[in-house]
Amino acid sequence: MELIVLWDIDHTLIENAGVSKEIYAAAFAALAGTDPAEPARTEGRTDRLIMRDMFQRNGLAEPGWGAVEAALAGAGEERLHDLSRRGTALPGVRDVLKESSAHDGWVSSVLTGNIAANARVKVAAFGLDPLLELSVGAYGADALQRPGLVAVARERAQRLRGVRDDVPVVLVGDTPRDVEAALATSSGIIAVASGVHRAEELAAAGAQVVLPDLTDTARVLEILETFSAH
Structure with a gap:
């Protein structure tokens, strides 16, 4: 069947092993020019919602999704080695x-x-x-x-x-x-x-x-x- x-x-x-939270933080910092005040809240949310929530909690306007997705992809690619080593x-x-x-x-x-x-x-x-x-x-x-x-x-x-x-x-x-x-x-x-x-x-x-x-x-x-x- x-x-x-x-x-x-x-x-x-x-x-x-925490690499996911580091990816969100790095993507946020790349876009906002400053580190987030708190870690990302994930728990099964989509990346769209996770990043929107981060900008809202930091009192910042959310950039366009294209820029956010590119920042996430860049941060993820940079951490492939860390993930394979720690996770x-x-x-x-x-x-x-x-x-x-x-x-x-x-x-x-x-x-x-x-x-x-x-x-x-x-x-x-x-x-x-x-x-x-x-x-x-x-x-x-x-x-x-x-x-x-x-x-x-x-x-x-x-x-x-x-x-x-x-x-x-x-x-x-x-x-x-x-x-x-x-x-x-x-x-x-x-x-x-x-x-x-x-x-x-x-x-x-x-x-x-x-x-x-x-x-x-x-x-x-x-x-x-x-x-x-x-």
């Missing part, structure tokens, strides 16, 4: 991505608040990029709110891979916003308590499936199979 599997990146596939792919991720990418009829990509350039940096830092069909993913520049990214990924899967419009979509992520995006778009959700949110929080947000991590490859694939059978 066919299935579109969309993985979140930060704290689901990788631990970025890590989370336990079990490489195996589950290998199996998903090889599964007949499945499209395995990403749905992330990161802009596309920085999403590529983050997965490439740990050699995960060959295991994901990044061209059909959805990224932080594609929509303001996370639920809007689901339609973007589905359209790309249809256009680039010929996937039918009724093929189920499953999100895999670590925040209540991942759960909300799935519920708002009638997608499946596998919530993973590998970030800052506890399993209880993810269940309270509406996730019917919550895993502690992605180390049990067979279990993850078994759950994904149940969605593809719908």
